[in-house]
Amino acid sequence: MQIRTGFGYDVHRLAEGESLILGGVKIEHHKGTIAHSDGDVLLHAISDAILGAAALKDIGTHFPDTDPKYKNADSLDLLKLSYDLVKKKGYRLGNLDATIALQQPKIKPFIDQMCFRIAEALGEPTEKISVKATTTEKLGFVGREEGVEAYASVIIQAI
Numbered sequence: 001m002q003i004r005t006g007f008g009y010d011v012h013r014l015a016e017g018e019s020l021i022l023g024g025v026k027i028e029h030h031k032g033t034i035a036h037s038d039g040d041v042l043l044h045a046i047s048d049a050i051l052g053a054a055a056l057k058d059i060g061t062h063f064p065d066t067d068p069k070y071k072n073a074d075s076l077d078l079l080k081l082s083y084d085l086v087k088k089k090g091y092r093l094g095n096l097d098a099t100i101a102l103q104q105p106k107i108k109p110f111i112d113q114m115c116f117r118i119a120e121a122l123g124e125p126t127e128k129i130s131v132k133a134t135t136t137e138k139l140g141f142v143g144r145e146e147g148v149e150a151y152a153s154v155i156i157q158a159i
Ligand SMILES: Nc1ccn([C@@H]2O[C@H](COP(=O)(O)O)[C@@H](O)[C@H]2O)c(=O)n1
Pocket: 101, 102, 103, 104, 105, 106, 107, 108, 109, 132, 133, 134, 135, 136, 137
């Protein structure tokens, strides 16, 4: 069985009054992400990891942030479309593991819901999906609450 790995990373700036959407879940907070789409940094990292595993470049290539079509786009749709490309190339998700780096708020209460939304968008069981969170102990731009980062790694398998 052919197995391939993929890795994704994304960062978005945080600003007062913007929406904070992570893993398809809206989280009430005084700050949110600045982006062309809905700014779901976690789903962008996961989409890049899935595309990268199949050597299909990245979401910026497939869904450019200069295209008005993707203004305020739901990143669950972009994730689904990314996975459609990977499946078309003959691969299925083995598993995915992701980490969000965010100083505030605590997002642990929303993690299961994020995994559910991701699994639903991919049409895969939740057992294949893992999402974690960390602060950066108040260090760097994440620690200063200027931005949020996400890292994702995946395995895909040839069907
Ligand atoms: N935005 C965040 C950051 C972290 N968590 C959870 O808290 C635990 C402790 O975080 P440290 O950065 O102090 O290690 C971490 O393991 C996460 O479960 C969170 O919910 N939201």
